[in-house]
Amino acid sequence: xxxxxxxxxxSLIVVLSICLLTACKPDxxxxxxxxxxxxxxxxxxxxxxxxxxxxxxxxGTFTDRLRDTDWKNAVRGKYTVSGSTIKLVYNEKNRIEExxxxxxxxxxxxxxxxxxxxxxxxxPEGTYRFRVSGSSRGSGQHYVGSSSGNTYYFDGKNKxxxxxxxxxxxxxxxxxxGSGKYKLEDGILTLSFxxxxxxxxxxxxxxxxxxxxxxxxxxxxxxFSDSLNASTADTTNAAFTDSxxxxxxxxxxxxxxxxxxxxxxxxxxxxxxxYSEATSIGLQIRSYNDVTGNRxxxxxxxxxxxxxxxxxxGESGWQWMKGKITLLExxxxxxLIHTKYIGILxxxxxxxxxxxxxxxxxxxxxxxxxxxxxxQQIIYIVDKKLQLLGDAYRIGQxxxxxxxxxxxxxxxxxxxxxxxxxREDQKNVVNYSKIIVNETLKxxxxxx
Numbered sequence: 001x002x003x004x005x006x007x008x009x010x011s012l013i014v015v016l017s018i019c020l021l022t023a024c025k026p027d028x029x030x031x032x033x034x035x036x037x038x039x040x041x042x043x044x045x046x047x048x049x050x051x052x053x054x055x056x057x058x059x060g061t062f063t064d065r066l067r068d069t070d071w072k073n074a075v076r077g078k079y080t081v082s083g084s085t086i087k088l089v090y091n092e093k094n095r096i097e098e099x100x101x102x103x104x105x106x107x108x109x110x111x112x113x114x115x116x117x118x119x120x121x122x123x124p125e126g127t128y129r130f131r132v133s134g135s136s137r138g139s140g141q142h143y144v145g146s147s148s149g150n151t152y153y154f155d156g157k158n159k160x161x162x163x164x165x166x167x168x169x170x171x172x173x174x175x176x177x178g179s180g181k182y183k184l185e186d187g188i189l190t191l192s193f194x195x196x197x198x199x200x201x202x203x204x205x206x207x208x209x210x211x212x213x214x215x216x217x218x219x220x221x222x223x224f225s226d227s228l229n230a231s232t233a234d235t236t237n238a239a240f241t242d243s244x245x246x247x248x249x250x251x252x253x254x255x256x257x258x259x260x261x262x263x264x265x266x267x268x269x270x271x272x273x274x275y276s277e278a279t280s281i282g283l284q285i286r287s288y289n290d291v292t293g294n295r296x297x298x299x300x301x302x303x304x305x306x307x308x309x310x311x312x313x314g315e316s317g318w319q320w321m322k323g324k325i326t327l328l329e330x331x332x333x334x335x336l337i338h339t340k341y342i343g344i345l346x347x348x349x350x351x352x353x354x355x356x357x358x359x360x361x362x363x364x365x366x367x368x369x370x371x372x373x374x375x376q377q378i379i380y381i382v383d384k385k386l387q388l389l390g391d392a393y394r395i396g397q398x399x400x401x402x403x404x405x406x407x408x409x410x411x412x413x414x415x416x417x418x419x420x421x422x423r424e425d426q427k428n429v430v431n432y433s434k435i436i437v438n439e440t441l442k443x444x445x446x447x448x
Contacts, residue, residue, distance in 0.1 A: 029079075029086055030058045032066075032187070032204045033107045034217045035114035052114065053204075053220040054088070054107075062088060065397070066202040066220035072187070092330070117204035117217060120187025124207045125156025128216045128223035152223065158182060160191060189218070197361065250386065252358045252369055258386040260347050264413035268347050271413070273441050277434040283307075285430070288441045291345065296336070297443055309448055312336045320448050331396045338376050342391040342402070344415055346378070354378070365389060388416075399423070411437040 034053040054064045061075045068074055077090040086107065088097040099107040099114070107114040129151040153161045161179045180193040189203035205216040214225040260268065274289040284301040293314075300308040309320040310328070317328040317336065328336075341351055358371030358380075366383035377394040392401035400423045404416030419430040 027058060029056055029081055029101060029107075031056060032117040032120070032217065033114040034117060034204075034215070034222055035107075035112055036222060037112055051217075051220060051222045053217045053222070054114070056086070064220070066217065067394075069200075071202055115206055115215065117206045120202075120204045121184060122205070123154045123156065123182065123184050123189070123203065124205055124214050125154060126207075126214050126225050128152045128154075128205075128214065128218070128225060152218070154182065162191075195362075249360050249362055250367065252356050252360055252371075255360065255367065255369055255380070255382060255386055256347070256352060256355050259380075259382070259388055260349075262387065262414065263344055263347065263407075267412035268344060269349050270438070271345065271348070272438050275434075275436045275439060275441055276432055278430050278432045280428060280430045288443045290441060291340075295445070297445060306448065311445065311447075318447070325447060331398060334376070335393075335395045335398050338373055338378070338393065338395050341373050341378050342380075342393060343404075344413060346380075346391070355380070390420075410435050413437060 032053065032055050034051070037050045037052055052064065053066050054062060055066060055071065056062050056079060060078050060080070062079050063071055063074045063076045065071060065074060065076060075091070077088055077092075077095075079086055079088045081101075084101045086099045086101060088099070090096065097109070099109045102108050102113070105116050107116075151162070158181050159179070160182045178193045178195060178197075180191060182192070183190045184203055187202055187204060189201045191199045191201070193199075201219045203216065203218050205214055207214045212225075216223045272290075272292045274287075274291065276285075276287045276289075278285045278287070282302070284304070286299045286301070288297040288299075290296065295311070295313045297309065297311045299306060307321070311317055311319075312328070312333070315333065315337075317333060319326050319328060340346065341354065346355070354371045354373050355369065358369045358378075361368050361370070365381070366386075366389070367381075369380040369382070371378055376396070379392045381389045381391055383389055388404055390401060390403040393399070400421060402422070403420040404418070405420070406416060406418040407414050408417050409415075415432075415435050417432040417435070419432075421428045421430065
């Protein structure tokens with residue numbers, strides 16, 4: 001090698017070294033990564049599972065909301081690459097996440113590995129199941145507990161079968177099962193059911209050649225390979241597919257009027273205040289809801305001693321716990337603003353325009369009515385007789401499903417006195433002992 005070639009080679013090495021140690025080009029980390037994290041729920045004692053799926057783009061932007069319809073273009077923030085460190089800077093104020101790129105090309109954070117998925121143009125033949133925990137404990141990707149949920153079978157060509165064994169928490173996402181044909185192109189999976197329904201999902205998968213096991217990210221949720229085969233799936237869904245094809249789907253207007261008539265009619269519009277007392281996981285809850293004044297207060301007691309307070313004042317709020325007061329996070333504020341569109345209060349006529357603009361889909365339990373308020377998703381879940389089973393919402397990153405039981409009439413309005421709430425795949429039961437409508441709320445709205 002002559003001097004000139006040596007100098008050129010050395011210059012190239014220097015340039016490459018600088019590139020690896022700075023954020024000159026993020027090309028080497030571009031792609032889809034997924035893994036599971038868990039955090040300890042201080043109230044229930046269970047570990048709350050969170051599926052994390054991140055899309056790092058070539059232009060240095062990213063999104064971690066692959067369930068959204070605009071996931072391909074939506075920007076949640078920007079990322080930089082410095083050596084093996086990838087830093088995600090969210091659009092949200094003061095939120096930064098750091099990951100490390102390991103030798104396998106996957107991301108790691110706090111000993112949790114986020115695998116890199118293959119390009120979104122191939123559906124490996126196999127069965128994919130989403131397991132929902134009833135009592136999970138553990139950390140990282142160790143996840144145990146009772147399971148239910150959707151199971152997909154793909155034949156590796158163009159046919160699929162969906163077995164839906166959803167519990168209440170999954171009814172809002174339920175298609176009720178069925179079969180049909182699929183197409184995958186650039187990460188967008190299109191399912192065309194035999195009953196005429198069509199759905200699209202983001203889809204990425206990876207097969208471990210040593211174990212032949214598959215993990216798939218579908219709408220940002222992780223599905224794992226299972227032993228269900230095509231014949232089993234087809235048999236499970238045969239009767240359902242036939243019945244779905246003959247289902248007459250009611251309009252959103254018909255469902256809305258039926259719910260109004262069943263649960264209170266005009267009396268629902270006359271709700272100005274609601275006071276309730278309830279118990280959950282050994283705690284006592286007193287709730288004050290000033291519907292007209294657009295404010296609410298929840299007090300939590302343990303052995304008759306006040307241990308926590310959350311108060312919402314229309315566009316702001318605070319929380320008191322262990323003698324310390326903190327402001328409510330923006331996502332929690334957004335959640336409280338939009339939860340007036342669910343349950344019995346969501347049936348007030350002042351909010352019906354959103355409901356009536358919703359889409360209705362048939363499901364094994366009856367029907368789901370999906371609509372949006374300020375781009376946030378609300379779903380009402382009803383049975384085949386148009387009776388209220390529950391509801392669900394997706395507000396920002398927050399998802400919750402609610403099942404309603406033990407309905408009783410008070411002040412001309414029929415309320416559920418038992419709620420089962422599902423959040424981050426954890427179940428929490430709330431038992432109401434008292435619901436009082438339109439009496440003066442006996443609280444000073446002050447901080448403890």
